[in-house]
Amino acid sequence: MIPMDAATARAAVRGLRGEGQTSAEDAYARAVWSVLVEPGDGVAGRLVAEHGAIEALRQIDDSGDPEVRRARARWAPRGQPGAVDAALDAARRCGASLVVPGDAAWPTRLDDLGAHAPLALWRRGAAMDAERPAVALVGARASTAYGEGVAADLAADLAAAGVVVISGAAYGIDGACHRAALSAGGGTVAFLAGGVDRPYPRGHEALLSQIAATGAVWSETPCGAAPTKWRFLSRNRLIAAMSDAVVVVEAGWRSGSLNTAAHAATLGRPLGAVPGPVTSAASAGCHRVLREYDGVCVTSAADVLEMLGVGGPPPPASEHARTDATTRLLDALSARTGRSADEVARRSGLAPEEAAILLGFAELEGRVQRDDDGAWRTVARDKAAGRPG
Template sequence: MVDEVRLLRAGEEVVDALARTAWSVLAEPGDGVAGALIQTLGAEEALRYAIDGTQRDGAVDALLDTADARVRHAVAEGRRRWVPRVEVRAVRDALRGAREVGAQLLLPGDDLWPHALDDLGANAPIALWVRGDPSCMMVTPRVALVGARASSGYGDHVAAEIAGDLAASGALIVSGAAYGIDGAAHRAALGVGGGTVAFLAGGVDRAYPAGHHGLLKQIAEEGAVLSELPCGAAPTKWRFLARNRLIAALGDATVVVEAGWRSGSLNTAGHAASLGRPLGAVPGSVTSASSAGCHRLLREYDAVCVTSAADVRELCGLAAGVVPTAEGVDPERVRVLDALGGRTSLPTVEIARRSGLSTERVLSHLGLLELEGLVHPVGGGWRRTPV
């Protein structure tokens, strides 16, 4: 089994990789107790304790002695979830399945690990199984486009127009490969030779939905298909909901193109909002049930009305002249520009108050933005430069 891990990890240190492979079998996606234990103890030590309760140097006892009753109960309950899944064959099957389909194991700390997922904290993925080229996730901006499975012709058209325009200009389209809006977004991105990635709710060796077998194959060849579940894992309703947090976390912005009142896409939108990611929604006919969820986002969740790719670029901060960094759009630049008005000038202290940044940081960004011609001083204050 160690040899199989070495094949996947190209000769790198395998202990952590093997431990995280085992964790991907033991823990369901988004298991915050497992995530917290791994963050505190490391994958190997946490696995040792999860399986048989043993530990080195009393690390777990020291941790639990200082924890409150709720934490101790959560860890004990976690072990009751994990122990029934302890099976060496399951780990071996996961590794063999990955090798058979050419999947690789991507771990936190790897050069190509998408650090945007770390914003999920203890609920971040323990590892990712990848078919395709994970380097495509380094592209910015990354836009999550999601929506109804039972989409209308209008929804498919809008999704394709927005995704194709964005992908043609270098953006990465992130979605879940479902029927409807997801599929339209992926196809449009591929159609213009752009980048796209799909997060699955089952193993990357299982095409789901089956009708998208060819589409998923093309995404794996030209982009990447990803899952935190090991090969062989079946998609379930819970896993779809857990998968949605990864789509939202990877995106610099999330756009819901078409969604019913109780659509699963609203779950993705909720994750985006909780992570502080910009959220957009495409309006539809007021009589259309398939747009009711989008109208709900616009009315109740402060989503931005999106009608074109230009609106999405503005949502990502690009239309305002915000320059992406290696990790994505600089959030402080977005906050400074959002705080500024185009009609009246604001003093630095007021910009700092509105943006939540220190006066020193605001001045630093204003100086750079002035050099780029995006802002200019007026009467002791600052305002955006008209486009």
Template structure:
């Protein structure tokens, strides 16, 4: 099976299957293994990877990579539906995937998942969050889960509470009341387990004996941030911790931004409780609006920089001003959801009809002037140990040619330096705004 021992694959897939794995046939095992492999082969949100999985099937798409299909054949297969794939786009996608195509990578991730009690969830499973399918080609190939089935089933009633890491006492107080109040009304609290607003949302839900789900930007075997290790352990016991990345994957700034799309997509509505002007939580709000999900924002003191992002959403992007759990619940009433999500009162939706008032994941500035490629490249570099271009390509999910080109430009900017052993990131003082959105250092992985 893909050049590996079928018996070993079958044993591991059975061990991590969310359905128990007892009745899985060969085709099902092959499909699950292929999806598990794709979760580490392509970076989160990879459009062509998602398209290949949808159109060819996960197993055939993986076989195409393993068998080294050329660009023309791959592009022709994906263009069969009448929507052509540019040859250059296809070549770049293959170049992104190939550095990670190692025979034992998926097996190691599966062994680690079995060791930590993590399970593999795919779209065929009953507990798969159906709203994630709204992401279409950007949907995750699989989810890695630690937690209870009740929490996974409860995502259908999920509402996202997000906000700044550098939360104030005001923000934490509002979050505590919002989370507890929404749990009392039957909602599942969805967030990202970060410091500040996210952590308070999870803690309040647990204290109210409700369900809560945390989406991580790295593998579910390595909790991040480390300061929330005990909190995430409690969530595993009473809720669910989910990631689209296989066990062993480190969190990076790019993966945090992509993780936000899952929080927005899985939830009925998204509430931003406290956020600075360039807070990472505005990225989640952008994804929610792009998906047509209701979006709310809690106002704060007009003199507070910590609430400037919420005021920005209300003033410029038509977010609904909400101040208590009742108003938050009005964004996505559970009764209306059971009838048809698309029939939620249009007055509570984000308007996209007014030019210049649209909010999306792309036009909310959360990472300064960096391009996505630069962000991924910087995340893959270390300030202490030199790394080769091939290693950087595998870590960043970028094509080796793109890595070499970007490294040259970054060297001219003085942001990286080349040594006899490889490339290193140049340590620079972080700007004040970096406190809003921290990127974990890969050196500590």
């Protein structure tokens, strides 16, 4: 039995709690639960909801509920005082906070998860302003230049409009969203699948430090916990629940981002997706969201703000610059002769990556098309306007 007296609890959570929060005993009990169970454990969630975190721990050994007895078999191996102390010590070392339901900093949006809501959260950084709208922008790790360009534009414009950008800190679309929100001086929040003291992926350690300095890095798993496939999937429900709307920016047919989209649909959160070229496997998942989940077609931050019910789109961060660059791009193309993306970049004087992004936008607008061999050419004006040529 892990000791649950008041003095032990206060000593255990010292340095991890702010003033005016719930009792140290309740916080400590929830920290214990955080170590015992995997994220989203419904049996634990129902037991705590019925008896409270402290009494629920006492019920583990004495409960006659067959479901609880079966769950005890998977909880017991982790029920050692040393494991809990190690998690709490690791949290103190990295400057994390322990946040539990009832605290002023608790994200009440997560309560919509019911029995599968987190029993406790660990946070590096500041609490999110509950009054600010929040949007989850998610997508594939194996992203394209087009996807990252759209993600950055959406995140920057939304952040400039005062929207908190939420994502999972992964490579690809997630990272592009976090970086753009930070560059725009806005707020961004990352949810990790492992402990907040274990930056993952390692290549985003500096990015996560930046997020923690101006926003927040959250995790349901205690410090020291490693990310696993299950924890990534379970983490996605928190991203969906924490947000007022979810947008899939770029995702393949079987992308994990569709798991986040499914959680959003279940929770009744507005769901959108950015369309891509119909020939692009990297956007097949987005097209599934539009078709199977009745998602909103998102082409700009204005579409996302409309999903939130927020009036007036923000002024595009770089509309004039993009217009000038697009003009150079189109000047480098021909309606009769197809040209490779590299050739277009050379002729326009644009960086290859910038040219690829602008070609993607121009294709969405119907101004250019790509041949079967990958060559680009302009589209006749009557076809671009949707009239028969």
